[in-house]
Amino acid sequence: MTRSLLAFCIWLVPLAILAAPNGKQLYTRHCSVCHNDNGMGGIGLPLNGEKIEHFPRDYVFKTIRLGREGRVMPAFGKLSDAQIDAIVDYVFSWKKTSERAEYSDQKITGNPKAGAELFARKCAACHGKDGKSNGLGTGVTTSRERKFKVVPPALNNPGFLASASDYWIYDTIQNGRRGTIMPPQKKLKLTDQQVKDIVSHIRSFEQSYQKHEALEEDQPTLVFDSPYDFDTTVHNLKQSLKGLNFRYFPDRYMEMGLAPDKEINKKQLSLRFCNFNQLYKLINIDPRLGIVLPCRITVVEQPDGAVKLYLINMKMAARLFNNTQLTEIAEQMHDSVMELIDEATL
């Protein structure tokens, strides 16, 4: 009998842990690095105070599950429903009122064409004319200059539209959002029908979504052959960098700092370069960008004397950040660097 009970308890321990996830622990592990301890906000939006007072539970749940494609917030597809529920419970424990915010799932019928015109006049200054937000990056990071105290959300986003019901959007326009600059309907001078028209317009963004598929030719590393010897290739690259307005840093051999100088391979040189104007813009979009910066081209002389250039495929690396704004700039950077390689290896 005792043995059976013991065995039963052994079974129960992990089951109990699985059955009752700890919201605080889960929040600390998955969310606090961006949303800060106690939801004060950082790279991610603030989750405490007035801002989430009227957030419906379902909206927060779906936001965690689906994320915001192209807007830093990742989709937490591997968390169980119970784990997400526990996180939502923990976040909602910061609410000042125990009032439960619930909104109808009914569709709102409005005139999306009229809504588009109103959106351009009343909403686009903050949410962007295409609904993708006018604020660079997300959240409330105050460490750098910000146009908005809290970056206005991108409404034209599959994650947002799948999480927000029509009536939740309607309520937000009607009542504004306390703790942010989002004004209520009265201040926007909108009629009830006009609010519905705007909701219909926002909902119509869904029609333009296409599933992103990786291009077959995408390679994580770009490799180029140089027709020149090692020193000439390095010299050519520096000349091209200057010509394209990049600033390059002092030469560094790849193994430098990891072993005594006499042991390091001096035929593997990393040319690090930067355009500070662009760097500033990029880290305002996502401050974590340092994990792939500065731009680098590594020049390597092979044992047979042939010289190859290696660099990160910026277009592909940018996608790791789940940030459309970043991806667009990375594509421009990619083109500049291709031009640079062409010039240097011509």
Next chain:
Amino acid sequence: MNRCKKTIWLRSVLLCLLWLMVAPAQAENMIMVRVHQNFDNTMILLKEALNDYGYRIAHIQKCDGGLSGFGYKTDEYKSVFFGKFQEMRHLTGTHPELIPYLPLKIAVMKENDSILLAALNPLSLSALFPNEDLQNQFGRWESDLRAIFDELAASKEL
């Protein structure tokens, strides 16, 4: 051990293993941690932790210095390049396609009263470089980075 006992024991172990597999279910593109230290202390602790795991700091890129020098407002921000000499020499020889991703890198940035550390999750490279012999390497890096970040997150103020 009789058969029944064995079965119960085995099932319990299996269940625990299952739980362990589910609990750290994460493979995000980035590994991040928030550290409640000042910037200088974080750098000291990071250096110590990297050394403890056999890595050496190759270089520290002062992104903040560069930006300030060009008149941009920025908080403290550094990129720490680190690695193991023999490991890097071996990998650049056998898998030159990894060259742009080496040495490994951690971005260290101030955010209000705390410090954020971010690194590319080495496991996210698995999909990009599917060679079988690299998978253990990515797994080791990932496990080291998580352990280092956990140590820093748990560190007491110096």
